[in-house]
Amino acid sequence: MKRPKRPTIRDVAEKAGVSIATVSKYVNGQQSFSPAVEEKLREAIEDLGYSQNSLARAMVTGRTTAIGLAVMDLANPHYSNVVKGANRVALANGYNLFVVDMEESIAAVRPLLEALAPRTDGLIVSARIPKDVTDWLAELDKPVAFLGQPERDDVLTVGTDSVQVAALLAQYLVRQGFKRFGYMGYSRAPSNADRLQGLRQILEPAGVELLIFDVDEPTNEAGERAAARVLLRPDRPDVIIGWNDLVAIGMMNEARSLGFKVPFDVAFAGIDNIPISRYVTPPLTTVDVCSQTTGEVVMKKIIAMIEEKPQPTDLTLEPALIIRESTQRQFT
Amino acid sequence: MKRPKRPTIRDVAEKAGVSIATVSKYVNGQQSFSPAVEEKLREAIEDLGYSQNSLARAMVTGRTTAIGLAVMDLANPHYSNVVKGANRVALANGYNLFVVDMEESIAAVRPLLEALAPRTDGLIVSARIPKDVTDWLAELDKPVAFLGQPERDDVLTVGTDSVQVAALLAQYLVRQGFKRFGYMGYSRAPSNADRLQGLRQILEPAGVELLIFDVDEPTNEAGERAAARVLLRPDRPDVIIGWNDLVAIGMMNEARSLGFKVPFDVAFAGIDNIPISRYVTPPLTTVDVCSQTTGEVVMKKIIAMIEEKPQPTDLTLEPALIIRESTQRQFT
DNA sequence: AAATATCAGTTAAACGTTTTCCTTGTTTGG
DNA sequence: CCAAACAAGGAAAACGTTTAACTGATATTT
Numbered sequence: 001m002k003r004p005k006r007p008t009i010r011d012v013a014e015k016a017g018v019s020i021a022t023v024s025k026y027v028n029g030q031q032s033f034s035p036a037v038e039e040k041l042r043e044a045i046e047d048l049g050y051s052q053n054s055l056a057r058a059m060v061t062g063r064t065t066a067i068g069l070a071v072m073d074l075a076n077p078h079y080s081n082v083v084k085g086a087n088r089v090a091l092a093n094g095y096n097l098f099v100v101d102m103e104e105s106i107a108a109v110r111p112l113l114e115a116l117a118p119r120t121d122g123l124i125v126s127a128r129i130p131k132d133v134t135d136w137l138a139e140l141d142k143p144v145a146f147l148g149q150p151e152r153d154d155v156l157t158v159g160t161d162s163v164q165v166a167a168l169l170a171q172y173l174v175r176q177g178f179k180r181f182g183y184m185g186y187s188r189a190p191s192n193a194d195r196l197q198g199l200r201q202i203l204e205p206a207g208v209e210l211l212i213f214d215v216d217e218p219t220n221e222a223g224e225r226a227a228a229r230v231l232l233r234p235d236r237p238d239v240i241i242g243w244n245d246l247v248a249i250g251m252m253n254e255a256r257s258l259g260f261k262v263p264f265d266v267a268f269a270g271i272d273n274i275p276i277s278r279y280v281t282p283p284l285t286t287v288d289v290c291s292q293t294t295g296e297v298v299m300k301k302i303i304a305m306i307e308e309k310p311q312p313t314d315l316t317l318e319p320a321l322i323i324r325e326s327t328q329r330q331f332t
Numbered sequence: 333m334k335r336p337k338r339p340t341i342r343d344v345a346e347k348a349g350v351s352i353a354t355v356s357k358y359v360n361g362q363q364s365f366s367p368a369v370e371e372k373l374r375e376a377i378e379d380l381g382y383s384q385n386s387l388a389r390a391m392v393t394g395r396t397t398a399i400g401l402a403v404m405d406l407a408n409p410h411y412s413n414v415v416k417g418a419n420r421v422a423l424a425n426g427y428n429l430f431v432v433d434m435e436e437s438i439a440a441v442r443p444l445l446e447a448l449a450p451r452t453d454g455l456i457v458s459a460r461i462p463k464d465v466t467d468w469l470a471e472l473d474k475p476v477a478f479l480g481q482p483e484r485d486d487v488l489t490v491g492t493d494s495v496q497v498a499a500l501l502a503q504y505l506v507r508q509g510f511k512r513f514g515y516m517g518y519s520r521a522p523s524n525a526d527r528l529q530g531l532r533q534i535l536e537p538a539g540v541e542l543l544i545f546d547v548d549e550p551t552n553e554a555g556e557r558a559a560a561r562v563l564l565r566p567d568r569p570d571v572i573i574g575w576n577d578l579v580a581i582g583m584m585n586e587a588r589s590l591g592f593k594v595p596f597d598v599a600f601a602g603i604d605n606i607p608i609s610r611y612v613t614p615p616l617t618t619v620d621v622c623s624q625t626t627g628e629v630v631m632k633k634i635i636a637m638i639e640e641k642p643q644p645t646d647l648t649l650e651p652a653l654i655i656r657e658s659t660q661r662q663f664t
Numbered sequence: 665a666a667a668t669a670t671c672a673g674t675t676a677a678a679c680g681t682t683t684t685c686c687t688t689g690t691t692t693g694g
Numbered sequence: 695c696c697a698a699a700c701a702a703g704g705a706a707a708a709c710g711t712t713t714a715a716c717t718g719a720t721a722t723t724t
Contacts (some may be wrong), residue, residue, distance in 0.1 A: 008680055024682060034702065049471050055391055055450040059709045066447060074419075074431070075607075083406050087433050091440070096447045101419050108423070114400060115428045118387040119451050124402070139381050141338045146579040171712045214639045243694035253611050272420045274406075275552060276545060279585050281613030351674050356712060366672065388710035391679045514723055 007048040016044040027052060044100045050163050058119075067302060068116035071123045072110060074101040076218065076246065077274035078291050079126065082147065085295025086124065089182040094301050095121070103128070104217065109133060109297040117142060122302045142303035149191055150314040156305070159299040160289045160319045166198025166241075168321050169287050173239055174206045176327060178267065181210045182230050182237030184247055186218045194220070195271075199241070211237055218243050223250025231255055231266065238266060239327060245270035245286050252280065252326065256305055262311045267327045273320075282325035290317040337552065339380040347376040359384055380457070390451075398428045399634060401456045402441060406433040408442035408550065408578065409606035410572065410623050411458065414479065417627025425635050427453070434459070436549065441465060449474060454634045460522040475637035477630050481523055482646040488637070490630040492621045492651040494523040498530025498573075500653055501601055501619050505571050506538045508659060513542045513567030514562050516579055518550045524575070527603075545568055550575050555582025563587055563598065570598060571659060577602035577609045577618050584612065584658065599659040605652075614657035622649045 011029075013020040018037060025031045026041045033041070044050070052324055058064040069089055083099055090097040100116060109125070110133050116197045117123060117140055125137075126147035134155070137144045146157040173181070180201060196212070203210050213230050215222040223242060227242045227250065230240060242248030248270030252262055252292050260266050270277060273288035297315055336394070341359075345352040350369060356365045358373045365373070376382070399422055403411045404611040413441070415431055422429040432448055434441050442465050448474055449455060458479035460594035466487070469476045478489040505513070513535060517524045528544070535542050545562050547554040555574060559582065562572060574580030581603030584594055592598050594614055602609060629647055 006471070010680075020681080021683080021705075022703055025703085028682085030683095031702075037702080049468065051446055051468075053450050053680055054447060055387055056709090057682075059387055059391060059680080059711090060682045062709080066451075073405065074415050075409070077407070077409070080407045080412060083433060084435075087406075087435065090434075096432065096444060098448075098451075099433070100428065101414075101415060101431070103419065103423075112428060114383055115386060119398075119430075120384050136383075137380065139338070220611060249611050250606075276581075276608045276611075279552060279581050279608075279612055303361075342710075353675075353713080354673060355675085360712085362713095363672075369672080385710055388679090389712075391681090391710080393681080578696080645719045 005055075006052050007050045007139065008053070009050070012041070012044045012050050012166075015048065017038040045130075058325075064119060064121050064149070065094060066098055066112075066119040066120045066322055067122045067124065067299070067306075069097055069099045069126070070102055070116065071099060071126045072102060073104050073218075075101070077242070077276065078244065078272045078289070081274070081291035082126065082295040085292035085297075086299040087156040087295070089296050089299035089303070093299075095303065097299075100145055106130065110136070113137065121306045123299055124302060125320055131271045143302050145302045145305075147294060147298060149194060150316065156301055156314060158294055158301065160294075162194035163198040163201070165271060165287050165289060165319045166195040167202050168198075169241060169271065170199045170202035172285075172321055172323065173241075173269065173327060174202060174208060176239075176329070178239040178327075179208060180235065180237040180239075181208055182213065182240035183210060183222065184213045184215055184226055184230065184240060184242050184251060186243040186247070187214045189218070189243070191258050195243075209235075209237075213237070215243060217248055218247055220246045220250040220253075223247035224254045225250075227251040227254035228258070231258060231260065236266065239263075240266060240268050242270045245272045245274045245284060248284055248286070248326075249277065249280050254282070256281075263326050263329045267329055269327050273322050278324070282328075285324045286322050288320040290319070292318060338385075339382045340385070341382070343380055344373070344376045344382050344394055347380065348372040349533060349610075374484045374489070377447075390614040396451060397426060397452050398430055398452045399454045399456065399638075400445075400452040401429055401431045401458070401630070402434055402444055402448065403431060403458045404434060405436050405550075406431070408576070408605040409608065410621070411604070412574065413623035414458065414627040415622035418631040421628050421631035421635070425631075427635065429631075433597075438462065442468070445469065450586055453638045456630055456634060468481060475634050477634045478639075479626060479630060482525060482648065488630075488646060490626055490633065490647045490649070492626075492649050494526035495530040495533070497603060497619050498527040499534050500530075500532045500651055501573060501603065502534035503653070504542060504617075505573075505599075505601065505659060506534060508571075508661070510571040510659075511540060512567065512569040512571075513540055514520060514545065514572035515542060516545045516547055516555065516558055516562065516572060516574050516583060518562070518579070519546045521550070521575070541567075541569075543567070547575060547579055550579055552578050552582040552585075555579035556586045557582075559583040559586035560590070563592065568598065572600050573600060574600065574602045577604045578605045580658075581609065581612050581614055584616070588613075595658050595661045599661055601659050605654050609654075610656070614660075617659040618654050618658045620652040620654050622651070625649060 009020050009023045012024045088096045100112050120144040149162050150157040150158045212321050215226045248268045252268040270284050270286040273286045277284040341352050341355045345355045407630040419429045454475040456477050480491045481494050482489040506584050547558045580600045584600040602616050605618045609616040
């Protein structure tokens with residue numbers, strides 16, 4: 001492993017017999033050149049395999065044409081889709097998107113962001129993070145946006161309203177005739193409280209029971225592990241809402257292998273509308289939280305902020321109920 | 333949106349009444365200090381909200397403590413898992429991992445890598461990329477590793493052997509008694525040829541038919557769209573292998589909604605062993621290609637290269653057959 | 665007590681760019 | 695032809711750090 005030290009603008013200048021300023025202008029296409037010089041530059045660059053060191057460039061210009069996105073968990077398809085949306089818009093506008101995965105660990109986010117910040121023109125963070133970190137972000141010289149539910153009004157946040165999402169689902173399920181609700185939440189997520197509020201807002205007036213459970217991580221496996229806790233109770237719910245689609249799918253699977261008929265013995269619904277939810281058996285009822293659109297919108301907003309200010313308004317996307325067979329049950 | 337210009341080491345030095353060198357040594361913990369100075373530094377840094385500009389630091393040290401990973405498609409759970417594995421190892425060794433998504437577009441990879449390269453100490457690329465890009469990578473001063481199948485022996489590549497993967501699956505399916513094989517490939521992937529070779533290697537000696545089809549992208553939807561083409565033929569295969577689990581799941585779903593009983597009318601198998609494959613109905617037989625381990629191993633290797641050279645050996649991981657119900661059929 | 669080592673801190677060069685003036689030579693207009 | 699305008703290129707400062715070499719003190723060894 002030799003490290004050949006890659007060629008700098010200085011090497012090019014020397015080889016072409018011009019000043020470094022000229023090379024800089026040439027590679028940035030900022031001026032016209034005599035054919036002789038142009039030819040020599042082309043050749044020198046080609047020979048040396050020169051390419052700009054964007055680090056050095058960023059240092060002096062203060063611009064990186066890159067945007068950073070810190071995401072809770074890349075293995076969660078919801079976030080993959082957010083990334084997809086963001087990436088498309090970024091690329092279309094000449095920016096690069098660098099993604100970092102915080103692996104559900106809020107604690108580790110600070111160093112991650114500190115590493116990311118100087119390398120980017122703007123930051124997107126997909127989580128509610130501790131106050132000291134938001135404070136630090138605030139006094140950064142860069143635009144920052146959050147994904148999730150609007151919380152503070154001095155920062156841009158894009159997402160669906162968790163209360164509304166939960167209420168939407170509850171409303172439909174109540175109308176379907178379900179009588180005993182279970183909710184398998186993820187209490188470590190701050191929006192868990194909002195989801196609960198949304199559920200209660202509908203269920204209490206309707207006089208419907210709500211049993212609350214908790215998973216230790218928002219994954220298939222955790223849902224699967226937790227399912228028995230709720231299914232084997234004497235007062236088993238007739239419908240169970242998962243913190244997200246992954247949890248719901250995990251629970252549903254375990255239910256079926258315990259011999260329950262879904263949705264007849266027990267129904268399931270999730271939240272997020274990840275792509276795979278269509279493909280499980282039975283297909284999962286869920287709420288679309290516009291994952292990809294979220295990514296697109298937040299990226300558009302942050303690019304606007306970077307390239308000079310439209311007022312940063314929070315943007316709440318409209319969730320949409322996706323009705324599939326996992327809750328399609330005739331009540332007699 | 334004011335951009336307050338964040339404080340530099342110089343501001344701290346001035347405020348604390350010391351030289352910038354002292355500040356630098358302080359923040360890097362390279363020396364001991366008199367209590368007086370230490371206190372002033374602490375205070376100045378706190379007041380100003382100073383944090384190191386890692387860009388400038390990287391410029392002079394030549395080290396970024398970051399590693400870049402360019403991945404074909406983050407929405408594909410196989411890659412999410414690779415990222416997960418890589419991220420864990422990176423974090424454990426004090427590196428940050430920056431992920432970029434090339435969205436299945438080999439053409440766009442060059443600018444992505446050019447942006448990523450100066451910001452990182454090493455690069456991992458999860459695709460076979462055009463020769464001009466590999467050449468460019470080769471004359472970079474950074475360690476580079478590839479994910480996939482070893483191809484050139486002067487670069488480090490980690491992955492499972494596509495020929496072996498396909499052969500493993502074929503072998504099992506032949507033993508199961510399947511007689512007419514379908515393969516829904518993704519011909520735009522270079523390893524498609526290897527997969528085919530692996531299949532033929534087993535199927536031809538066994539005197540088993542092989543029908544070859546092609547999807548336009550390696551996704552659920554594409555599999556679903558393509559399914560009818562193979563299912564509605566008069567000489568319909570009795571088992572269909574998907575390019576990956578996503579394609580297989582898409583096809584399987586479409587088969588079921590066309591009224592086929594899986595695995596009795598037609599069986600399905602995938603490749604990758606993505607997490608969700610356990611949860612579809614019927615659970616999908618597949619080949620585990622060690623997604624997460626791949627990420628872990630390649631990251632370990634590249635860190636070793638960065639921190640000085642063990643010889644870069646290619647590493648081929650052992651694929652493992654995962655037998656589930658989607659191919660469990662009794663032949664009479 | 666002299667010689668030496670250690671400690672705390674400073675100076676200045678370097679990293680690879682961009683960019684703001686300059687300089688020179690050449691064209692153009694009147 | 696003379697002045698003014700322009701075109702092509704250069705010199706040098708700046709971006710925010712690190713680090714080797716240096717300077718005085720103070721502490722340790724003989």
